[in-house]
Structures are given as C-alpha cells and as structure tokens.
Amino acid sequence: MNKLEIITGNANPGLAEDICKELGKKLGGIMVSRFSEGEIRVKIDDNVRGKDVFVVQPTCPPTNENLMELLVIIDALKRASAGRITAVMPYYGYARQDRKDQPRVPITAKLVANLLTVAGSDRVLTMDLHAGQIQGFFDIPLDHLFAINVFVEYIQRLKLNDLVIVSPDVGGIKTARAYAKRLGAALAIVDKRRISPEKAEAMNILGEVEGKNAVLVDDLIATGGSLLEASNALKKAGVKKIFAGVVHGVLTGNAIKNIENSLLEELIITDTIPLPDHKKHPKIKVLSVAPLLAEAIKRIHKEESISCLFD
Ligand code: R5P
Numbered sequence: 377m378n379k380l381e382i383i384t385g386n387a388n389p390g391l392a393e394d395i396c397k398e399l400g401k402k403l404g405g406i407m408v409s410r411f412s413e414g415e416i417r418v419k420i421d422d423n424v425r426g427k428d429v430f431v432v433q434p435t436c437p438p439t440n441e442n443l444m445e446l447l448v449i450i451d452a453l454k455r456a457s458a459g460r461i462t463a464v465m466p467y468y469g470y471a472r473q474d475r476k477d478q479p480r481v482p483i484t485a486k487l488v489a490n491l492l493t494v495a496g497s498d499r500v501l502t503m504d505l506h507a508g509q510i511q512g513f514f515d516i517p518l519d520h521l522f523a524i525n526v527f528v529e530y531i532q533r534l535k536l537n538d539l540v541i542v543s544p545d546v547g548g549i550k551t552a553r554a555y556a557k558r559l560g561a562a563l564a565i566v567d568k569r570r571i572s573p574e575k576a577e578a579m580n581i582l583g584e585v586e587g588k589n590a591v592l593v594d595d596l597i598a599t600g601g602s603l604l605e606a607s608n609a610l611k612k613a614g615v616k617k618i619f620a621g622v623v624h625g626v627l628t629g630n631a632i633k634n635i636e637n638s639l640l641e642e643l644i645i646t647d648t649i650p651l652p653d654h655k656k657h658p659k660i661k662v663l664s665v666a667p668l669l670a671e672a673i674k675r676i677h678k679e680e681s682i683s684c685l686f687d
Pocket of ligand 1: 472547597598600601
C-alpha cells in the first residue's frame with residue numbers, strides 16, 4: 377500500500393480525510409490556492425513518481441472552481457510522473473446535461489469526460505451517476521459505485537411498517553425498484569413534469585400509497601423542488617410519514633430552509649458533498665460513504681475486483 381497516495385483539493389477535504397482514516401494512511405501533501413487574479417495554483421508536496429494517486433474531488437458547488445481544481449491537480453500529477461491517476465468524483469457535476477433534449481444545447485457530461493481524459497486522468501471512480509450511460513462517455517476505465525447499501529441499512533433501522541419506496545420521477549424507477557426489493561417494500565412513482573430547470577410539478581401517483589409510510593429515493597437534491605412537490609402529492613394521497621433518501625445533497629438556494637419547513641420527517645443524504653454545519657439541521661441526516669470509497673480504492677490499487685461492493 378506504500379505506492380498508494382490519496383490527495384484532495386478544496387471540494388470535500390473532510391471526506392478525503394475520512395477515506396484516509398479508513399485506509400490507515402495519511403493524506404498526501406498538496407497546496408491548492410489561488411493567484412491574485414483567481415487562477416488556480418497547485419504544488420504537490422511530495423515525490424509521486426510511479427505512485428498510484430487517487431484525487432478525491434467531487435465537482436459540487438462551486439462546480440466550476442472544483443472542476444478546474446481537479447483538472448489542474450491532475451495536470452500537476454501527470455507532470456510529476458505519477459504512475460497512475462484516478463479522479464475520485466463521489467459526485468459527478470454537470471451530469472444533468474447528458475443528451476441533446478432540445479436544439480442547440482451542449483452535452484456537458486461528455487465535455488467533462490473529455491476534459492478529465494485530456495488533463496491526464498487514467499481512470500475515474502464515481503458514485504450514483506445521474507445517468508448510468510455517462511460511463512460510456514469515457515474511453516478510460518470508470519468504476520461506478522452505489523450508495524444503496526448505506527441507505528438500506530439506515531432505513532431498516534427506522535423500522536417503518538407498511539413501507540413504500542417512491543421514485544419522484546419516471547427516470548428513477550430502476551433505482552427505486554432496487555430499494556423496494558432489498559427492503560421488501562411496495563413501489564410507487566410520482567409522475568413529475570419539469571416546468572423549468574428550477575421548478576417541477578407532481579402530476580399523479582402511480583401505485584398504492586394510502587396509509588403507508590413512504591421513502592422517496594433520488595440521486596440528487598438541488599433546489600428541493602422535485603422532492604417537496606412529491607411529498608405534497610404523497611401527503612394528499614394519504615401517506616403517513618414521509619422520508620427521503622438522496623445520495624447527493626447539492627442543496628442550492630433555500631433548499632435547506634424549505635426542507636426544514638416541509639412535510640418530510642427526515643432528509644437522508646451522504647457526505648459525497650459537504651454539508652456545512654450539518655448538526656444545525658435537525659431534519660437532515662448525513663450518512664458516510666467513506667468506508668465504501670476506501671474499500672473501492674484499496675481494491676482498485678491492489679488490482680482486485682470491486683463487484684462484491686455491489687452485493
Ligand atoms: C432529476 O432527474 C433528478 O433525479 C432530481 O430529481 C432533480 O435533479 C432534483 O432537482 P431539484 O431538487 O432542483 O428539483
């Protein structure tokens with residue numbers, strides 16, 4: 377393991393530290409700051425020649441800063457003759473623009489894949505991509521982890537009877553079905569219509585929810601609009617308690633305040649994105665994915681299979 381090196385930028389140093397603790401390693405030394413005009417300045421402290429370097433940097437807000445930091449760090453590592461560079465992106469930003477769904481729009485998920493590859497990334501380790509097909513935007517190896525087991529364990533401890541797992545939109549059915557199967561729960565879907573990038577409207581609920589306890593599951597929460605619309609619709613349909621399990625807490629604008637004032641009993645997220653002052657938000661529970669990422673990093677480093685992490 378002495379060829380293994382974990383380093384981080386400014387996106388989520390807490391998660392990188394926790395991964396290192398799991399691995400019993402010290403975080404690699406790096407200086408990541410800014411020049412006076414705002415350009416990113418990076419210096420790797422130690423010799424990384426021939427090392428297997430994992431750069432932990434989710435591209436969460438401030439997305440452009442974090443993405444650019446990641447690219448500059450990869451460039452520095454490449455020029456310092458690192459043996460192999462893995463971009464560890466527990467949250468892969470720019471993923472929601474993953475196809476041309478209207479004329480004259482970009483496919484940013486592919487653009488980011490190109491940028492990472494050109495910068496010098498040899499492989500990518502990521503978690504709960506917005507769309508699984510984004511894997512195909514890379515011509516380098518990509519390992520795609522899922523936080524489902526971390527959530528299932530926590531939801532089981534809530535001991536909710538008459539449980540129904542709800543997907544807040546049609547796109548999330550596959551994920552919701554996987555949760556329902558593991559928890560032995562019923563499945564329902566909210567028929568959502570997106571009015572604008574910031575506003576969603578819940579139309580109908582498909583499935584039996586009346587008198588049940590519901591857990592909405594999703595890959596990310598940004599404005600919180602989708603989740604709150606879905607919870608209002610569930611309440612109207614006679615659901616008792618409503619929880620939400622969302623992997624990436626992007627939580628923009630007033631999302632946290634809106635969650636605190638909502639019908640949700642609890643929003644369960646992970647630490648792929650740092651939540652400042654999380655102890656001050658009584659309705660938000662943060663689960664750690666550091667052990668899962670650490671195990672994946674260890675296995676990738678030792679050239680072992682990671683498929684057991686999906687069981
Ligand atoms: C949509 O396809 C996603 O899975 C999320 O439901 C959505 O992006 C969340 O965005 P917001 O919180 O702004 O409604």
